[in-house]
Amino acid sequence: MTERPRAWTGFVPWPHDAHGTVQLADVVHRYGRGGEDVTVVGPLDLSVTAGEFLVLVGPSGCGKSTLLHLIAGFERPTRGTARVSGDEPTPGAVAGAVFQTPRLFPWRTVGGNVDLALRYAGVDRAHRPERRARLLSRVGLEGAENRRTWEIPGGQQQRVALARALAAEHPLLLLDEPFAALDALTRERLQEDVRRVTAQTGRTTVFVTHSAEEAVFLGSRIVVLAKGPGTVALDLPIDLPRGDIDAEELRESREFADLRTRISHAVKTAAAG
Template sequence: MPQAETATVHPPVVLEDVTVRYGRNARSLTTAVEGVSLALAEGEFTVLVGPSGCGKTTLLRVVAGFERTSEGTALVRGSAPVPGGGTGIVFQQPRLFPWRTVGGNIAFALARHGVPREQRAARTAQLLERVGLAGKAGRRTWELSGGQQQRVAIARALAGEPRLLLMDEPFAALDALTRERLQEEVRTLAAASGTTVLFVTHSAEEAVLLGTRVLVMAAPPGSPGRIVSELAVDLPRTPDTDPAALRATPEFARLRGELTATMREAATLDA
């Protein structure tokens, strides 16, 4: 009997020698990132950190399909990135539709992902419950606090049950208490669903708290951004882990200190 063919399993994200340039002609070209290579494993929570202007968001936009590479290859599960395409995206600002209700924002995303109309109300309620906003489907977005709006944005990003989630400093504009609450919610949701996450932040503490791997970027004067260091984060995290208790462990303090020192070194390259 002929042997059954084995399906090829592609990594969630592969970047090989990616360079991105901006400009209309050779004289005005600006190279944002150059020669960046990385691969994300299934279910991995990877964090990009580094000073402003080092290319973190550019790389995220390449993976999202919003930017094309000038050189090199970008693949999402073996294919060129396409906006949408099964990837969830959360930006620094919620970017909700103000003319739609909270539920309407999520229902719009569900419709985009082909969820039948008769199932959308139930799925919307499930998603809002997952992010701690049960019963708020009928509220207007401007009636919510900034943290609640960002929760809606996360729920909308999860509407298509993405296997890949991209997050660009999603908690930067929030107060400390709301930020900590959402950090834990995102970490728990990603771990429970096995979602692969690529997360951009400036915070060493946030990177260590959330990431299983942290990539540090830098961009020396007159040079494009690149990855200069990698830190593996191996902390005992489970769905029941108390974030406050985790922060208090010696290993967390050691990793945070090591990452902070590396980020300071990267910042001097930018000076």
């Protein structure tokens, strides 16, 4: 009999020396076969330490989402190795994921969507209401558990998707342009939420975006990918405050503006090839 995952009855932050590391070694990924195959990534080496918030940014077609899929285990490298916590990644077993669209179940309520994720995470039925309430509170959706997902706006739907991704004990969180379709104000608010939640949980995070501003605000480290095939054009640690901050003050600071300009310039250079 397969042993079920143990129940998680409370919140325990991930220590920075625990699981959640990512290693990509000599990774090349191609689509197609024979003479019609196209190399979209690599060769590329990349390591992410536990607790780090890595942002992948670059022009369209540079392989950002493909890299995320390799880390999640949705795809296997054509060449090289991908490891999460030292092992080959298995889809759904190594990371929580949030995509450009929420991918919620419309026949379930907000709470029902989170409950389903908790069930798959092995949380005992008796403990799910408390855990659900904590997750919804963490993403700013207190009291919304009985609402239908199609009754709430896109920003709140993405909050549900984030709560669902946090439901399991995975120490790794993957986000693929989750705010791309949202208005500017909602996007900024959710950026602040993701920054706060990941800081509180200590989860290793890999975030894909086209936006230099979003990358600088969120990341503790930014990797700019060159276009076609995706290789590392710039690997930059971000030395900005990550505790309790005034988000508006941070965005208006000289340090923030300088980093945004540097990343924007690097993306344009990478796009020019």
